[in-house]
Structure formats: C-alpha cells, structure tokens
Amino acid sequence: MTNWKPPHLPAHVFVNPRLAPAEESLAAAATGVVDEAGFARAAAEIKAWPGYQPTPLRRLPGLAHQLGVGGIAYKDEGGRFGLGAFKAVGGAYAVLRHLQDKLGGDVSVADLLAGKHRARTRDITVCTATDGNHGKSVAWGAQIFGCRAVIYIHQGVSVGREQAIAAFGAEMRRIPDNYDASVRACAADAAKNGWQVISDTTWDGYQEIPRHVMHGYGVMMGEVMDQLAPAEQISHVFIQAGVGGLPAAVAGYLWLELDALRPKIVVVEPEKAACHFESAKAGRPTPVTGKLDTLMAGLACGEVSPLAWSLLDKASFAFMTVPDDAAVFAMKVLAEGIGGDGRIVGGEAGVGGLAGLIAGCLDERARQALLLDAHANILIIGSEGATDPVLYAELVGRKPEEVLAA
Incomplete structure (x- = not known):
C-alpha cells in the first residue's frame, strides 16, 4: 500500500x-x-x-x-x-464422526470415501444453519462421505455464498430473519424429521x-x-x-x-x-x-x-x-x-x-x-x-x- x-x-x-x-x-x-x-x-x-x-x-x-x-x-x-x-476442517469432520458413530464398528475414512457404506449413509440426513463457510463444510462433508445435507441460511447471506454451498449437492432453505432464527428453524425441522444437526454452537443436551x-x-x-x-x-x-x-x-x-x-x-x-x-x-x-x-x-x-x-x-x-x-x-x-x-x-x-x-x-x-x-x-x-x-x-x-x- x-x-x-x-x-x-x-x-x-x-x-x-x-x-x-x-x-x-x-x-x-x-x-x-x-x-x-x-x-x-x-x-x-x-x-x-x-x-x-x-x-x-x-x-x-x-x-x-x-x-x-x-x-x-x-x-x-x-x-x-x-x-x-x-471451516473445512470443522463441519466436515463432525459429519464424518456422526456417520462413524451411526454406522458403528470400525468404519474408516477410507471406506466412507470409497463409498463402501453408501447404501446406509444415503439414508442419513445432516443439517445446519450457517452464514456461509460452516454450511459449505457440512455440505462438502456430506457429499464426500455419502449422506444428504439440508442447509439453512438467513436473509443476510449473499446469493454467491448460497450458490457455493448448493454446488456441493445440498438442499438450501432460506429463513427471512437473522442467523439465530435460522439455527432455531434448523433444530425444529431436525427434531421433526429425525435429521442430525451439525452445528458449531451448543445448547442444553447438545454438545458432542x-x-x-x-x-x-x-x-x-x-x-x-x-x-x-x-x-x-x-x-x-x-x-x-x-x-x-x-x-x-x-x-x-x-x-x-x-x-x-x-x-x-x-x-x-x-x-x-x-x-x-x-x-x-x-x-x-x-x-x-x-x-x-x-x-x-x-x-x-x-x-x-x-x-x-x-x-x-x-x-x-x-x-x-x-x-x-x-x-x-x-x-x-x-x-x-x-x-x-x-x-x-x-x-x-x-x-x-x-x-x-x-x-x-x-x-x-x-x-x-x-x-x-x-x-x-x-x-x-x-x-x-x-x-x-x-x-x-x-x-x-x-x-x-x-x-x-x-
């Protein structure tokens, strides 16, 4: 400068x-x-x-x-x-750990990346609320490890960030309010549909x-x-x-x-x-x-x-x-x-x-x-x-x- x-x-x-x-x-x-x-x-x-x-x-x-x-x-x-x-090393890693816990046994990264458990993982849905980067990481993790992702964004998230997340195959849902409202909407839908929230914030009973x-x-x-x-x-x-x-x-x-x-x-x-x-x-x-x-x-x-x-x-x-x-x-x-x-x-x-x-x-x-x-x-x-x-x-x-x- x-x-x-x-x-x-x-x-x-x-x-x-x-x-x-x-x-x-x-x-x-x-x-x-x-x-x-x-x-x-x-x-x-x-x-x-x-x-x-x-x-x-x-x-x-x-x-x-x-x-x-x-x-x-x-x-x-x-x-x-x-x-x-x-955030590539955060959300995607949590997706991996959730799938390993869900499948049980000694499920390796290599097997998930190779699609050896795809028949089971494709029926698992993860979701999160995001301002952009965390949602992209979760969507990418879901894509490479073989499960479905639903990503919630709020009204302040740019179209460019939305498109970048969607490019990894995630379903996008925009909430007409702020970030904290999108967190609540994501949690409510997850509870109703049996999805797993992959969040970087905690609340009572949700820490792991x-x-x-x-x-x-x-x-x-x-x-x-x-x-x-x-x-x-x-x-x-x-x-x-x-x-x-x-x-x-x-x-x-x-x-x-x-x-x-x-x-x-x-x-x-x-x-x-x-x-x-x-x-x-x-x-x-x-x-x-x-x-x-x-x-x-x-x-x-x-x-x-x-x-x-x-x-x-x-x-x-x-x-x-x-x-x-x-x-x-x-x-x-x-x-x-x-x-x-x-x-x-x-x-x-x-x-x-x-x-x-x-x-x-x-x-x-x-x-x-x-x-x-x-x-x-x-x-x-x-x-x-x-x-x-x-x-x-x-x-x-x-x-x-x-x-x-x-």
Whole structure:
C-alpha cells in the first residue's frame, strides 16, 4: 500500500477481569470443552483426507513495522481443501464422526470415501444453519462421505455464498430473519424429521458434535506450531468470533500446548454483532438482538455458544469490537501489501482479527490496554479467502485472481 491512510476505526476494548491465572490448568478452568485426545484424533482423521496439505503461515513484516509491533504471522486458510475457509476442517469432520458413530464398528475414512457404506449413509440426513463457510463444510462433508445435507441460511447471506454451498449437492432453505432464527428453524425441522444437526454452537443436551467441530479446528493450530521458528513465542492472538467455536478451539489448543506460556487471546467481533463483548461485560452469556447486519456476515451471531463461552470466559485476555470499515481496510491492506509484504486475499469475515489488530494499534488507549508494543509478536488466523468473489471485488476494487497475480 503506497499511501498508508487508514480511516477512523474506533476500537472498543474490554480487558477480561476473569482471565485464569497462568498457572491454572485448562481442565480446572473449563472442563469438557476440548482435550488433547480429541485434537489428536481429529488431526489423524483429517490428514488422511484426499487433498490435505498444511495452509501457509505468512509473515507480514511491512505491516508490523507500520503498526509498531514486533511481528505479525498470518495463517492463510484461503486454500483449505479448495473450500476457501478453515471451516473445512470443522463441519466436515463432525459429519464424518456422526456417520462413524451411526454406522458403528470400525468404519474408516477410507471406506466412507470409497463409498463402501453408501447404501446406509444415503439414508442419513445432516443439517445446519450457517452464514456461509460452516454450511459449505457440512455440505462438502456430506457429499464426500455419502449422506444428504439440508442447509439453512438467513436473509443476510449473499446469493454467491448460497450458490457455493448448493454446488456441493445440498438442499438450501432460506429463513427471512437473522442467523439465530435460522439455527432455531434448523433444530425444529431436525427434531421433526429425525435429521442430525451439525452445528458449531451448543445448547442444553447438545454438545458432542460442536466439540468435534472445535477439535477439527485444532488441525490448523497444530500446523501453526510446526510452522513457527524454533523457540519463537507468540505474545498475542487476535481472532474473530461468531458463536465462539473458532476462538475457543484456538485458545484451548494453545492452553494445552503451551500452558503458562500461552499467548494473550483477543476476541474480535463486529460492533453490530458483539455477543461475546456484551457477555464479557455482563459476566455471563448475554445475547444481542436485531438484524445483526454487519458486512462480516460470517460473524453475524447474536448468541454465544455456551460451551465455547465457558472456555473463552477464562481464556480470553480481552474482547473488542470493530466497525465494518475496519474489515474492508484490512482486506485492502492484505491485497496491496505494505513494505514488501506478499499480497493476500482475505475475506470480509476472515480478516476480523487483523481488523482488530489494526484498529487497536491506531487507538492509543486501546493499544495500551492490549499491551501492544515493539516486542509484541502476533498471530492472526485468516480464516477465509474470497468465499464470495463478487463481494470481494466490490470491497477491494480488484478481483481475487488479480490480487494473487500481482
């Protein structure tokens, strides 16, 4: 970016007074959310899928210099299994685990991929509500493992995202309301028809499948640990939240892996859909209502996942909100590059954490609250690429392929 002229990006920060002490174990602070065995099984299963390869961890020294921090590492999930987002390792993995549990016995990934159980799996229906990427992952998982998928979307989901999900053979149902209404509609139809909900959020009596989703996300963090330089320490992770499954998985993995040396987790949300921010201030799960009409549609959630929240309430150093303009600016920063940084395609929801970092660095009060200085070494999870190429081009001014070609 030749001219660094950021717009006014108000950042609201709440430093968490309930952050667990460094010496406290994950098991003591948040029991039954994620565990080492769950992460290990997910990694073994997912790495056996065709097309698996680690996504890159890209360094952004030019942007780090501009922001006055020590380093920025950006985990670029845009190429994950050709689906364009990290959720490929979440929803599809939960579909796999459901089918394995349903069929019983020692049902392998290889047998399901080969269609050896197709006579039974084709009569199984999975369903979910989605803002886009999770539904695509569930639809893809249903397609490759041989069952039926019904996907619920709300009025804020773009036609481009709807078509991308439908391309995997899923039946699409659009709800004329917000994300949380689509969750309720999906659950009601599943109960009536005997379908299995594959959700990344939890409720009373429904926790195991969202745990599979979160364990699937751990694959990403295992790759990050392998990609960091020897003895390199991450001081902060800025990570976007929808219902909370992604940040909870990241925080849980790092807590188990690094214990007292774990980095500061900063949960970032759109100011128009800030259920974690409001829950943090209230000290308990607190829904936000209304249209939730943020540009970051993948984060347009009004209610936290209770299970994820039980971990984030103890694991998060801070919560913050950013305006939609911050996401657009972050997308442009990645697309244009600063000081020799490579150009990256980041989608509007996928750059939420980066938007938070930029906004936090530009606001002196936020910068001090978040302990950002020249020694900070920051991990960003770039959770999606241009999953809606038309919208991406409208926001950035260039098509995704033009950015990559440059």
